Structures are given as C-alpha cells and as structure tokens.
Amino acid sequence: MAAYKAVKEDHMPVDRAAVTFGVPKQTLRDRVLNKVNLRAKWGKDSLFTLDKEEQLVNHLESLAQVGYVVNRAKVNVLAIELAVKLGRRNSDDKLSNFWYYAFLKRWDHRLKVIKPRALSSTPAAAMTQENIDDYYSDLNAVLEKYNLKSKPHLIYNLDETGIQLRPVITKISTSKIISVTFPNTGTIAIVACVNAAGTALPPYYVFEGKHSETNDNFMNNATAGSAYTMSDSGCVNSEVFMKYLNEHFLKFVQRGSSDNTEPILLIYDGHSSHVSLDVVQWAKEHHLILFVLPPHSPHALQPLDIACFGPFKTAFHRECKLYMEKETLTKGRIITKYKIAELSGKAYLESMTPVTIQEGFRKAGISPFDANMSLLRELIQKKTCNTEISSMTMQKQR
Structure with missing residues (x-):
C-alpha cells in the first residue's frame, strides 16, 4: 500500500514508486487505474499473495502469446504447481471452482474466457484451414522478427x-x-x-x-x-x-x-x-x-x-x-x-x-x-x- 499511497497522495511517478518500494510496475499501475479488485481478500487463508497471483497471470499471458490453449483444468494444474513450489499445497491437492472463478474475477481486466469451438475427435479433421493459416502466419512472424x-x-x-x-x-x-x-x-x-x-x-x-x-x-x-x-x-x-x-x-x-x-x-x-x-x-x-x-x-x-x-x-x-x-x-x-x-x-x-x-x-x-x-x-x-x-x-x- 505504501507504493500506492506514494503515487496517489504524493504524486510520485508509477515507475519510480515501483522501483522504490520493490513492487511490480504493472500491478501498481493497475491499482492506480482501479483495474484491480481491491475488495478481494489476500490474507493468510489466500492461496497466493497478489504478487504471486500476478506471476501466474503473466505466465498465462505468455502461454497465450505462443499459441497455447489454456482451459480451466490447465489453469488449475499450473496454479497447483506454483502453490507446491511455494509450499502452500501438496501436489495431490485440487483447487475448487470457487478459487478458479474468484481468480478470473480478480483479473478480468487481463484474462478473458472464450468458449471454444467443438473439435472433431479425428486429429486431421480437428484442424481447419483457418487454424493452419493462423499457425503459419504466427510462425512466419516469429522467424522474421528474430x-x-x-x-x-x-x-x-x-x-x-x-x-x-x-x-x-x-x-x-x-x-x-x-x-x-x-x-x-x-x-x-x-x-x-x-x-x-x-x-x-x-x-x-x-x-x-x-x-x-x-x-x-x-x-x-x-x-x-x-x-x-x-x-x-x-x-x-x-x-x-x-x-x-x-x-x-x-x-x-x-x-x-x-x-x-x-x-x-x-x-x-x-x-x-x-x-x-x-x-x-x-x-x-x-x-x-x-x-x-x-x-x-x-x-x-x-x-x-x-x-x-x-x-x-x-x-x-x-x-x-x-x-x-x-x-x-x-x-x-x-x-x-x-x-x-x-x-x-x-x-x-x-x-x-x-x-x-x-x-x-x-x-x-x-x-x-x-x-x-x-x-x-x-x-x-x-x-x-x-x-x-x-x-x-x-x-x-x-
């Protein structure tokens, strides 16, 4: 909260406040712009702190950039992996739907749920011409960029x-x-x-x-x-x-x-x-x-x-x-x-x-x-x- 107050009350630039107080720039910027649900509870009973939860959000965004399709089950797997690493859960624990939907609500300004189109059980039939065109377009962009x-x-x-x-x-x-x-x-x-x-x-x-x-x-x-x-x-x-x-x-x-x-x-x-x-x-x-x-x-x-x-x-x-x-x-x-x-x-x-x-x-x-x-x-x-x-x-x- 110190960084937030420094920006709101002392008019310190977001970038300088983030460095001064050692908090993520994007998190602070989102808080200042009221993009984060400040009423959400991050206490001793929470699975992650706000910073760690943002780390998971950043990871999901990175996966989306490389074309990885993330559904609820995969979000839960990734969250459990992070929780185990932090010593907050055992590897065989499962997360409830309550956590999942609360997580989406807290980060709805950065995460969007899109209903997937039905896929055929046959691999060749599951891929459409549009999907292939998108794949090669993305691949070409990466090859040229680097x-x-x-x-x-x-x-x-x-x-x-x-x-x-x-x-x-x-x-x-x-x-x-x-x-x-x-x-x-x-x-x-x-x-x-x-x-x-x-x-x-x-x-x-x-x-x-x-x-x-x-x-x-x-x-x-x-x-x-x-x-x-x-x-x-x-x-x-x-x-x-x-x-x-x-x-x-x-x-x-x-x-x-x-x-x-x-x-x-x-x-x-x-x-x-x-x-x-x-x-x-x-x-x-x-x-x-x-x-x-x-x-x-x-x-x-x-x-x-x-x-x-x-x-x-x-x-x-x-x-x-x-x-x-x-x-x-x-x-x-x-x-x-x-x-x-x-x-x-x-x-x-x-x-x-x-x-x-x-x-x-x-x-x-x-x-x-x-x-x-x-x-x-x-x-x-x-x-x-x-x-x-x-x-x-x-x-x-x-």
Missing part, C-alpha cells in the same frame, strides 16, 4: 516418443519352438531434439523409478552424449523437462557464435509438462523462444513425427531382432532395460541423419519456410476434394 529464416541451426524441434518392447517373439527351429520373452519394462520415454540444419542432440532417456534413484548401468554402451533420468511414472513431467533443458539441451544446443544471447526457436507440442511457469521463465532467461504447435497437429506439423520417429522405431525393433538372433536357438536372449540405450542408440544414429531431419523440416514447411508444404494442409485439401467429388457423384446419380 531473423531466423537464414539460420536453420537456431530452429529446433523437440518431442518425446516411447519404446514399448514387444512381449513375445517365437522362433521355430527344426527341433523345437523357442519363445523369447521380454520382462515387463513398461514404456521407456526418449526425448529427441533436432535442428533444421540436420543436427540431432543425443537421446535422453526417462526410466520409471524414484527420482532419487540412479543406475548408471542403464547407459551401458549408449551413444556418446546420451543421458537419462528417472520419474515415478516413466513419463516426462515438469521436473524432468526442466532437468532436460538445464543439463542436456543447454549443453548441446548450437548457437554458432560466442553470443549466448542469440535467440533460439524451439517448436514443440503443448503438453502441460512443457509449459510450466519455471519452463517459460527459464526460456526467457536463456533467450529461448517457445513456439507451441496447434492441438491435434504434431503428427503432421512436427519434423520429428513427419520424418524421424517412424524410421527410428523400425530400426530399433530390427536391432532387437538382430541382438536375439546372435544367441543360439536353444538358449535365447532376454532384452532388459539395461540393453535399451545400446540398442536404441544404434537405431537413433541410423535414423536421425542430416538428410532425414532436413526433410522433416522441409515437409513441415518450417525450413525453408513454405506454408504450402504442410502435410496437414494436404490432408485437409484432400478431404475437401473428396467431399466435392462425392457431392458431384451424388448429383450425377440423381
């Missing part, structure tokens, strides 16, 4: 895929039938990242297990530069993603110069683990431009999905087969988690080639930039064409 069209080494695509071992392989010999079984290892996540110049960062593995546990034997004979971590579910969560960015991405990313402030564009999907407040703040500090793909579109707009993951899965299963065939038929082999990095690493090197990666960026229309190269655009055009043909056929039959 002068990245001639810098493919600064345009990255990141995604994760899962390796799920096949349960049984049966071999038939002249004397007997032999079944080779895999232990129940679940799905092991691999985070891959490539740039438009054709460079692939080493694979990053996520094994199921306690985060505090480590077992470096998982990396036996792994591809150079490979690394791993553990998560309770074996999936990439916010904590794992931040660890990946800090310890893996930052180590291998190429800026092509000694200037660490040169902007890097990172194109990726909008999974909730990828857009936490910590991630967005980290990206700003490291001059990383986050660009989120539209919903239901990664299969057709993302270079890794278009060109790389298919050949990688094929090569991986071939490596598994070759590994087992090296043993005699009478004994057989078992593939465990300790062989995953070795076998998948060989497949990774084979599939993540410069030619394949560059082809993925080309087909996605990212580099060289060409909005008409979109695979999803082709699918929609084919769908429209087929609809027109069907309509003409029906008219002729009549």
Whole structure:
C-alpha cells in the first residue's frame, strides 16, 4: 500500500514508486487505474499473495502469446504447481471452482474466457484451414522478427516418443519352438531434439523409478552424449523437462557464435509438462523462444513425427531382432532395460541423419519456410476434394 499511497497522495511517478518500494510496475499501475479488485481478500487463508497471483497471470499471458490453449483444468494444474513450489499445497491437492472463478474475477481486466469451438475427435479433421493459416502466419512472424529464416541451426524441434518392447517373439527351429520373452519394462520415454540444419542432440532417456534413484548401468554402451533420468511414472513431467533443458539441451544446443544471447526457436507440442511457469521463465532467461504447435497437429506439423520417429522405431525393433538372433536357438536372449540405450542408440544414429531431419523440416514447411508444404494442409485439401467429388457423384446419380 505504501507504493500506492506514494503515487496517489504524493504524486510520485508509477515507475519510480515501483522501483522504490520493490513492487511490480504493472500491478501498481493497475491499482492506480482501479483495474484491480481491491475488495478481494489476500490474507493468510489466500492461496497466493497478489504478487504471486500476478506471476501466474503473466505466465498465462505468455502461454497465450505462443499459441497455447489454456482451459480451466490447465489453469488449475499450473496454479497447483506454483502453490507446491511455494509450499502452500501438496501436489495431490485440487483447487475448487470457487478459487478458479474468484481468480478470473480478480483479473478480468487481463484474462478473458472464450468458449471454444467443438473439435472433431479425428486429429486431421480437428484442424481447419483457418487454424493452419493462423499457425503459419504466427510462425512466419516469429522467424522474421528474430531473423531466423537464414539460420536453420537456431530452429529446433523437440518431442518425446516411447519404446514399448514387444512381449513375445517365437522362433521355430527344426527341433523345437523357442519363445523369447521380454520382462515387463513398461514404456521407456526418449526425448529427441533436432535442428533444421540436420543436427540431432543425443537421446535422453526417462526410466520409471524414484527420482532419487540412479543406475548408471542403464547407459551401458549408449551413444556418446546420451543421458537419462528417472520419474515415478516413466513419463516426462515438469521436473524432468526442466532437468532436460538445464543439463542436456543447454549443453548441446548450437548457437554458432560466442553470443549466448542469440535467440533460439524451439517448436514443440503443448503438453502441460512443457509449459510450466519455471519452463517459460527459464526460456526467457536463456533467450529461448517457445513456439507451441496447434492441438491435434504434431503428427503432421512436427519434423520429428513427419520424418524421424517412424524410421527410428523400425530400426530399433530390427536391432532387437538382430541382438536375439546372435544367441543360439536353444538358449535365447532376454532384452532388459539395461540393453535399451545400446540398442536404441544404434537405431537413433541410423535414423536421425542430416538428410532425414532436413526433410522433416522441409515437409513441415518450417525450413525453408513454405506454408504450402504442410502435410496437414494436404490432408485437409484432400478431404475437401473428396467431399466435392462425392457431392458431384451424388448429383450425377440423381
């Protein structure tokens, strides 16, 4: 309140008052202009202080700027993450609708609720021509703003895929039938990242297990530069993603110069683990431009999905087969988690080639930039064409 009084009563400039009293400029300006509901209660029973709640609002606005669609459930997830970080909630707590609507009311001058249009359950049908045009228009604006069209080494695509071992392989010999079984290892996540110049960062593995546990034997004979971590579910969560960015991405990313402030564009999907407040703040500090793909579109707009993951899965299963065939038929082999990095690493090197990666960026229309190269655009055009043909056929039959 001291800063507010200094501005209202002593006529101190907002910027100077914000610096003098150590409060956010925008918050003070909103209070002075009566844009904040001053009757709202921020006391000991409140989830956040006003400053911390504004931090969440700023984060939501940042997500909107990169095309991330935020609904009530995602707002609650992000709020819980912040509350856990501040020690105000446990991770398994849920926020009530009362908090959500009160939060929107307090910040209705900056947050607007828009009723979404119904989306088809079919990914290709869920994306309209208008959505694709908006995506490429935004992408083009970012590429031009940061002068990245001639810098493919600064345009990255990141995604994760899962390796799920096949349960049984049966071999038939002249004397007997032999079944080779895999232990129940679940799905092991691999985070891959490539740039438009054709460079692939080493694979990053996520094994199921306690985060505090480590077992470096998982990396036996792994591809150079490979690394791993553990998560309770074996999936990439916010904590794992931040660890990946800090310890893996930052180590291998190429800026092509000694200037660490040169902007890097990172194109990726909008999974909730990828857009936490910590991630967005980290990206700003490291001059990383986050660009989120539209919903239901990664299969057709993302270079890794278009060109790389298919050949990688094929090569991986071939490596598994070759590994087992090296043993005699009478004994057989078992593939465990300790062989995953070795076998998948060989497949990774084979599939993540410069030619394949560059082809993925080309087909996605990212580099060289060409909005008409979109695979999803082709699918929609084919769908429209087929609809027109069907309509003409029906008219002729009549």
